[in-house]
Amino acid sequence: MLRTVFSPRLVALHLLLVVVLVSFGLLGRWQLGVFEDSGRPRVAADPAPVAVSTLTQAGRHMTTDAVSRRVTAEGTYDLGRQLLVAGRDGGFWVLAPLDLGDGTAIPVVRGRITDAADPAAKAAPQGKVTVTGRLRPSEQVDGVPRRVRSLPEGQVLTVSTAELINVWSGLRLRDGYVVATGQNPPDAAPLTPVHVDPPTVPGGSPGATSPTPHSGGSxxxxxxxxxxxxxxxxxxxxxxxxxxxxxxxxxxxxxxxxxxxxxxxxxxxxxxxxxxxx
Structure with a gap:
């Protein structure tokens, strides 16, 4: 019986079966990897910077096409209203309104600090500045867990336009906020930059367009x-x-x-x- 089992013909068939099974396993892993990659967001086109006033307005929600777009904003920081956004990467975001000079303002995340008492947060230049950065949508207040203890004065948990309107009373805020990636003139004491991903589009192939149904009774x-x-x-x-x-x-x-x-x-x-x- 062993002679029959180890005959050249059966050994060749067994080896062929092993090769087929291994090939199917590798092809299955490859197909799974392709499927996972197709569902991941893809980097979209990143146009040149435009004025922030062209993408967001006061009293209107910004469109999804404007998310993470590169923008420029020219104005003056209102450091008397500056806030710290707590719980950001083990530190604080430094958030200040930028007066655009047309009766509106846009919140700007100037950078990040690890200590709330860091003097670099107040080392912003006086007078007019030109900020370059990426435009982000207003954060949802409901999606952020509230702490049991109250935050110290001058700190918030979210960069929400609806919430900032109440905190910065008297300002006409444009929707969203700008995460600064550059500034001219620069700060006297540079802050840690906040990273923002470029625009992305959902992964996957677009769905096929279904044919228009024929209306009955014509x-x-x-x-x-x-x-x-x-x-x-x-x-x-x-x-x-x-x-x-x-x-x-x-x-x-x-x-x-x-x-x-x-x-x-x-x-x-x-x-x-x-x-x-x-």
Missing amino acids: SRRSRCSCGSTSCATRSRPLAPAGTSRKAARKAVSTAAPGAARKAAQEPASPSSRRRRIT
Whole structure:
């Protein structure tokens, strides 16, 4: 029996089976990897920086196309209203309104500090500055867990436009906020930059467009094979798909009397008169 099992033919078949099983396993892992990669967000086009006033307005929500876009903003920091956003990467975001000089302001995340008492948070330049960065949407207040203890004065948990309107009373805030990646003139004491990912698009191939469904009950006007324009089948309605024969005959019978009356009102053709005389 061992001689039969270890015959060259069976050994070759066993080796072939092992190769096939290993190949199927590798192909399955490859297909799974392709599927996972197709669902990951892809980096979208990153256009050149534009003025922040072209992408966000006061009293209106910014569009999804504006998220993470590179923007520029020119104005003056209102350091008297500066806040610290707690719980950000083990530290604080330094958030200050930038007065754009047109009656509106935009919140700007100037950078990050690890200690709330860091003097670098107040080392912003005086006068007009030009900020470059990425535009981010307003954060949702409901998605952030509230702490049991109250935050110290001058600190918040979210960069929410709705919340900042109440904190910074008297300012007309544009929706969203800017995470600064550059500034001219720079701060006297540089802050730790806050990283923001570039724009992305959802992964996966776009869904196929489904064909437009045909509406049932539509009418089709056609010329009868007899050549007459007053035939009862001229304006016969088409029954919707799935209609039984009995219902279709009922629909035709309801349309036939009107067509017959119309045919009676039209003058008869010479050929029909000749047939009547004969």
